[in-house]
Structures are given as C-alpha cells and as structure tokens.
Amino acid sequence: MGKLMTLCILVLGSIASHAQNLLKVEIKAKDASVASYSPDNSLFAIATGNDIVIYNAGNDTRLRTLEGHKKKVLDIEFDSKNEFMLSTSTDKTIKIWNPQSGQLVKTFDGHSKEVIAARFVKGTNYLVSISEDLSVRLWNIESGSQVYKKTEHTKPLRAVATSSDGKYLATAGGDKQIVVWMAETGKVLYKIDAHEDWVRSLAISPDNKTLASGGDDKTVKLWELETGKPLQSFRTQKGWIHDLDFSGDGIYLASASDDKSLYFYEVSSGNVSLKLDDFNGGVLDIHFSPQGKEIAVVEQYNNDVQIWDVSSLNISPVFRFKDENDRTPPQIYVANPPNIQNDRIRFSGDIIDIRGTVIDESGVRRLRINGIETPLKDNGGFVINLPLVAGDNFVTIEVTDINDNIALKKFIISRKDLVGGAYDPHEANNYLFVVGINDYQYWPKLNNAVKDATDVASILMGQYDFDFSNVTVIKNEQATRSNIYKGLRSLIEKVTVKDNLMIYFSGHGFFDELVNEGYWVPVDAQLSNTGDYLSNSDILKIIGNIDSQHTFLVADACFSGSLFNESTRGYAENVEQYRSRWGLASGRLEVVSDGAVGNNSPFARNFLSFLKNNPKDKIAVSELVQHVKMQVAEESDQTPIGNPLKGAGDEGGEFVFYKKN
Structure with missing residues (x-):
C-alpha cells in the first residue's frame, strides 16, 4: 500500500491542561464500559454492567434504565435519526x-460468542456487528434477518466503523489487519497490514475521506478511506490505543490510551492541540458531543463517567440544514412543575421555575414561554422563573425548529395560598412503604432492622387507618437498590392528591462528605461504592413527584439528618388541611444504635411505644416527632431530628394518624 511516514511530534508544556479546570460532570456508573450521545445532543447513554442508563445530555439527570441483556453490555450507538439505539453484549446478542x-x-x-461491537449503516435499514467468533455480520433491522456473514479475519475482532454515507465499513482485530468492505454487499474493497499488534480502534472522518486506526503498538495511523493509502502516523502515547473519535467538524481526532491519557490531534498537521493526562486508569472509551463542546470519557477502574470541557478547541457544531420534507414538530418535556395531570398543577408559591427539555432532530430556532424569548442550553434544556398570581395561571410553551415546524404545550398552574379546606382525612387512603435490612451481602449485618420495620407495619395496620392492600414491605434480599427505587417510583402513579404516604427505612446509612450527600445502603451494595447506594437526592426527587396530601418519611439509619431543612413550626388548628412533606430520622450526621439482638433499636422502640400506648383517637406527626426526639436523646447518645424535607413541596401542614374504629 506504500510506505507510511511517521511524524515526530513535540508536545509543548503549554499544551497540557489542568484537569480540574476542564472536568465538568462526573456521573456515577458502576462497571461502565461505553458511553454515547444521541445525534441531537439531547440524550446521553452509559452501558453499566448488564444495563444501559439514559440521562439528559450534559448533566446527571437519570431518565430511564434499559434492562434486557443477561450479561455485560460491551457497545452502544444511537442511529442518525435518534429513533433507535443498539447494544451488544457478552450474552452473544444485539438488541435494538x-x-x-x-x-x-x-x-x-x-453469533456464537460475545458480540464486541456494532454500528448502524447510515442511510440504510442495516446494522453491522463484529464478534469474538471472527465473523462480520450484516443484519436487516426491520426483519431481524441476517443478510450476510463474512469471516475474512483470522483472529477475534475488536473494532468496526461505518462511513456517514453508508457506503463503507471497516473492521479490525487481533490479526493486525484492517479490512474495508462495501457495506451493503460485503465485498472486500481492500486489506491493510496496518499495525504491529492488535488493532483495537477505528474511526471514519465525517467527510468519509479518512480512516483512523489505533492499536496495541501504541500507534495512531491515518489512511485514505477509498484506497487505503497511508497518510500519517502518530506515536506520542505510551500505551494501547483503546478508542478513537473524530470531532463533528473533522478537524480533530481524539485518541484514548492505556497510558492514562487522552490526546487531541489536529488532523491536517498532526499537532497535539490538547492533552488530558490526569486520569487514574487507562482511558477505555471516548465520545465527542454533537455540539463539540464536551467529550465523554470512560476510565478503567473508575465508577464515574466523566464529561470534559473541550470548548477551547472551538469545534464547530454539527449543522443541520433546512429540510422541506421535515414535517415533524419538536418534542417538549416539562420537568418542573412535575406530575402535571390533565394539563393542570397546583402550587402555593408566588414564583415558580419552569424547567424542561426541547428535542428536535433538525435543530431549534426559537423557544418562547408565555411570549418571552427563552434561551436553550446546549443539551436542549431550559429554565425560566415565572411569577404567579392567585388563581389560575396559564402557561404556553412554543417551540419552532429550523424547518418552521411548531410545537405547543399548554397547562395551568393553579396558585392556591395556604388556606386549606379541600382535604377529607376520612376519604384518604394511607399508603405505607417499609424497608428493613439485616442480612447485608457486603456491609456488617444488623440485628433488628427487619424486626423494627415489620413491627412498625404491624402496629400501623393493627391500630391505625393503614389497610393491608396499601402496605408494601421489602426485607433483606428483596431490598436491592433496583427494587427500592422501583417501589418508591411506583407510588408516583398510585398515590393521589387526596391520599397520604408514610415511608419507613431501617438499615445502614452513609454520608459522603466530599459531595455533601447522604445515602440509604441497599442489601446488595458494596463497601465504599456510592454508585450502589440510593442517594437522598434521588429519594427527595421521587417524594417531590408524589402528589400526596401528606408524606411522612422515617429513616432509622446512620447519617439520615442530611434529608432535612432547619425549621420551626407552630401548631395550626386545621393543620392537616395543608400539604406536608415531613421526615423523622434517628440521628443527625452521626452513627446510630441498632440495639441488642432480638429487641428494637432505641429509635424504633420509642417510635413504636408512642404509637402503641397513645390514648387519643388521632395524633399529629409533630406529637410523635417530639416524643421520639426527647426520649431517644435521654436514653442514648444519638439525637433524632424531625423537620420538613428539603425541596419536597412542604406547605406547612402535618400528617395526622387516625386510630381504627
């Protein structure tokens, strides 16, 4: 194919950047293997273990989890229209x-062995996959049938890339060769003896002129795509080249290496324009954002996926030109106010922040909220503070894309000041969600958490207005992070504005001083791995989306005090007419006692004693909170705390418990 010229690159000290100035976001993701942006820059996906988690692009707001693979997910990719996403796995399957x-x-x-990677063949109804079984296969997406199977490689494959015009595909692996194919027919265009060791990464430039390859020989090489003619070679990194990605404008090539570095080469000159080398492990996977301002990084031995700021490179965003055939309006998603039902939401404040996301494949030209021009963030997010008058406030969100398609979303915010009066406690359903964990897999086992949880459920069902049909109890091996989260989330749809909810958690807690965040520890959580825990932020977000009259959260776990606001509140005669979001924790930011084997914890013992021996027909939460706080503080070294929950929508009311007739 011709002699390949190797360039000697001098990396100047000014090129190296301080990582702390460029790291924008860290997203908790245990056992992450790959990350990818959607082409419209609205979604961000991470493969973590057997699952795929979808986030809002540019932040750590989790939208949904895709569960279906039986073993580890190895690769993911969005299609160019943002209609589908593919995934491959060691379970030998590809999923759409x-x-x-x-x-x-x-x-x-x-495939007979694990599927290493796959790519959509752009502009067609096909996808191509490569596997440890040495085969390259083309699949019809609509029918699910295999179009062809090719076995040109003699050792396992590790990399695949497709051109943006759908014409070419390239594959490579352990035999050190690159094979370039005609994508739809499987005809081999040419082969290159490309590297001196395994080839682990391939990328094709946006203009379909250049093919980049990286291998275990620590070298990045550039080739002319149509002919295989060698162009350039870079050997500035000192480890295997795990991944390559061209910027959207084709000016830069990012190279991820086993030597804990990420280099950004200017393709035309071969110069290093930016270097990130403050990683703790090898850089395994990288992906430029479509806007060109960020790059996502998956690092070895790190339970975070990192988003780095590369705006200093001045990468041009991927422009989309006017399409006369586009008749699809933008999509509008409103995150706040949450849980809008029948285009109406109730709110008691005098100002509200309207937050959400706009998605459109062609690009958004203009966003107006109640006629006010509202700026959009790079990820399509928006926020505007809207003053409210008493009564009904009409909100209109109008979005126009570059093809002049218009989307409207209208709803009413009904501002009702704290006057109370519509709630009837005798018609309300009281829901109870209880979690108790003794038998931790990795954390020290507890003595009484399950007994405390079941005793609380029993006394509330036996003496108070909590029906068995509205009670959920999750214990020990059932109390995984997934089950707790799904159980809490299901309450958003079950609990209505006329109902009440009590949540009781008894188990280990953890507080991360570095990020000032508290966590519940599920039964399957590993030590020192906050990605396995359920954060207070997640809990409060769910509670904020449950449209109950009253929610009362009780946590008998270490460090639960970070859930609360500091507050004092007087008693009002019609206190239960006001919405409330209150909590009671067994301690502040401190370790709390589990008690002797076979007994209740000091906190649970006093909590249960008050409920059991209460002579009144009804009791307000404040009475229960005050009793437990005083008694536990007198009997032990821990200090319970009871206050409104942070940012969960408390309006000054209280949950009142009624005894059964």
Whole structure:
C-alpha cells in the first residue's frame, strides 16, 4: 500500500491542561464500559454492567434504565435519526431499543460468542456487528434477518466503523489487519497490514475521506478511506490505543490510551492541540458531543463517567440544514412543575421555575414561554422563573425548529395560598412503604432492622387507618437498590392528591462528605461504592413527584439528618388541611444504635411505644416527632431530628394518624 511516514511530534508544556479546570460532570456508573450521545445532543447513554442508563445530555439527570441483556453490555450507538439505539453484549446478542421510551424493539441472535461491537449503516435499514467468533455480520433491522456473514479475519475482532454515507465499513482485530468492505454487499474493497499488534480502534472522518486506526503498538495511523493509502502516523502515547473519535467538524481526532491519557490531534498537521493526562486508569472509551463542546470519557477502574470541557478547541457544531420534507414538530418535556395531570398543577408559591427539555432532530430556532424569548442550553434544556398570581395561571410553551415546524404545550398552574379546606382525612387512603435490612451481602449485618420495620407495619395496620392492600414491605434480599427505587417510583402513579404516604427505612446509612450527600445502603451494595447506594437526592426527587396530601418519611439509619431543612413550626388548628412533606430520622450526621439482638433499636422502640400506648383517637406527626426526639436523646447518645424535607413541596401542614374504629 506504500510506505507510511511517521511524524515526530513535540508536545509543548503549554499544551497540557489542568484537569480540574476542564472536568465538568462526573456521573456515577458502576462497571461502565461505553458511553454515547444521541445525534441531537439531547440524550446521553452509559452501558453499566448488564444495563444501559439514559440521562439528559450534559448533566446527571437519570431518565430511564434499559434492562434486557443477561450479561455485560460491551457497545452502544444511537442511529442518525435518534429513533433507535443498539447494544451488544457478552450474552452473544444485539438488541435494538427505543431510547425515548426505553422499550426493547428487537433482539438479534446468531453469533456464537460475545458480540464486541456494532454500528448502524447510515442511510440504510442495516446494522453491522463484529464478534469474538471472527465473523462480520450484516443484519436487516426491520426483519431481524441476517443478510450476510463474512469471516475474512483470522483472529477475534475488536473494532468496526461505518462511513456517514453508508457506503463503507471497516473492521479490525487481533490479526493486525484492517479490512474495508462495501457495506451493503460485503465485498472486500481492500486489506491493510496496518499495525504491529492488535488493532483495537477505528474511526471514519465525517467527510468519509479518512480512516483512523489505533492499536496495541501504541500507534495512531491515518489512511485514505477509498484506497487505503497511508497518510500519517502518530506515536506520542505510551500505551494501547483503546478508542478513537473524530470531532463533528473533522478537524480533530481524539485518541484514548492505556497510558492514562487522552490526546487531541489536529488532523491536517498532526499537532497535539490538547492533552488530558490526569486520569487514574487507562482511558477505555471516548465520545465527542454533537455540539463539540464536551467529550465523554470512560476510565478503567473508575465508577464515574466523566464529561470534559473541550470548548477551547472551538469545534464547530454539527449543522443541520433546512429540510422541506421535515414535517415533524419538536418534542417538549416539562420537568418542573412535575406530575402535571390533565394539563393542570397546583402550587402555593408566588414564583415558580419552569424547567424542561426541547428535542428536535433538525435543530431549534426559537423557544418562547408565555411570549418571552427563552434561551436553550446546549443539551436542549431550559429554565425560566415565572411569577404567579392567585388563581389560575396559564402557561404556553412554543417551540419552532429550523424547518418552521411548531410545537405547543399548554397547562395551568393553579396558585392556591395556604388556606386549606379541600382535604377529607376520612376519604384518604394511607399508603405505607417499609424497608428493613439485616442480612447485608457486603456491609456488617444488623440485628433488628427487619424486626423494627415489620413491627412498625404491624402496629400501623393493627391500630391505625393503614389497610393491608396499601402496605408494601421489602426485607433483606428483596431490598436491592433496583427494587427500592422501583417501589418508591411506583407510588408516583398510585398515590393521589387526596391520599397520604408514610415511608419507613431501617438499615445502614452513609454520608459522603466530599459531595455533601447522604445515602440509604441497599442489601446488595458494596463497601465504599456510592454508585450502589440510593442517594437522598434521588429519594427527595421521587417524594417531590408524589402528589400526596401528606408524606411522612422515617429513616432509622446512620447519617439520615442530611434529608432535612432547619425549621420551626407552630401548631395550626386545621393543620392537616395543608400539604406536608415531613421526615423523622434517628440521628443527625452521626452513627446510630441498632440495639441488642432480638429487641428494637432505641429509635424504633420509642417510635413504636408512642404509637402503641397513645390514648387519643388521632395524633399529629409533630406529637410523635417530639416524643421520639426527647426520649431517644435521654436514653442514648444519638439525637433524632424531625423537620420538613428539603425541596419536597412542604406547605406547612402535618400528617395526622387516625386510630381504627
């Protein structure tokens, strides 16, 4: 193919950047293997273990989790229209998903070993996959059938890339060769003896002129795509080249290496324009955002996926030109106010922040909220503070894309000041969600958490207005992070504005001083791995979306005090007419006692004693809170705390418990 010229690159000290100035976001993701942006820059996906988690692009707001693979997910990719996302796995399958809904669309079986990677063949109805079984296969997405199977490689494959015009595909692996194919027919265009060791990464430039390859020989090479002619070679990194990605404008090539570095080469000159080398492990996977301002990084031995700021490179965003055939209006998602039902939401404040996301494949030209021009963030997010008058406030969100398609979303915010009066406690359903964990897999086992939880459920069902049909109890091996989260989330749809909810957690707690965040520890959580825990932020977000009259959260766990606001409140005669979001924790930011084997914890013992021996027909939460706080503080070294929950929508009321007739 010709002699390849190797360039000697001098990396100047000014090129190296301080990582702390460029790291924007860290997203908790245990055992992450790959990350990818949607082409419209609205979604961000991470493969973590057997699952795929979808986030809002640019932040750590989790939208949905895609569950279906039986073993580790190895690769993911969005299609160019943002209609589908593919995933491959060591379970030997390829799956197609709807990234907007999370629905599994199709599963492709046929490979005899793990499927290393796959790519959509752009502009066609095909996808191509490579496997440890040495085969390259083309699949029809609509029918699910295999179009062809090719076995040109003699050792396992590690990399695949497709051109943006759908014409070419390139594959490489352990035999050190690159094979370039005609994508739709499987005809071999040419082969290159490309590297001196395994080839682990391939990328094709946006203009379909250049093919980049990286291998275990620590070298990045550039080739002319149509002919295989060698262009350039870079050997500035000192480890295997795990991944390559061209910027959207084709000016830069990012190279991820096993030597804990990420280099950004200017393609035309070969110069290093930016270097990130403050990683703790090898850089395994990288992905430029479509806007060109960020790059996502998956690092070895790190339970975070990192988003780095590369705006200093001045990468041009991927422009989309006017399409006369586009008749699809933008999509509008409102995150706040949450849980809008029948285009109406109740709110008691005098100002509200309207937050949400706009998605449109062609690009958004203009966003107006009640006629006010509102700026959009790079990820399509928006926020505006809207003053409210007493009564009904009409909100109109109008979005126009570059093809002049218009989307409207209208709803009413009914501002009702704290006057109370509509709630009837005798018609309310009282829901109870209880979690108790003794038998931790990795954390020290507890003595009485399950007994405390079941005793609380028993006394509330036996003496107070909590019906068995509205009670959920999760114990020990059932209390995984997934089950607790799904159980809490299901309450958003079950609990109505006329109902009440009590949540009781008894188990280990953890507080991360570095990020000032408290956590519940599920039964399957590993030590020192906050990605396995359920954060207070997640709990409060769910509670904020449950449209109950009253919610009362009780946590008998270490460090639970970070859930609360500091507050004092007087008693009002019609206190239960006002919405409330209150909590009671067994301690502040401190370790709390589990008690002797076979007994209740000091906190649970006093909590249960008050409920059991209460002579009144009804009791307000404040009475229960005050009793437990005083008694536990007198009997032990821990200090319970009871206050409104942070940012959960408390309006000054209280949950009142009624005894059964």
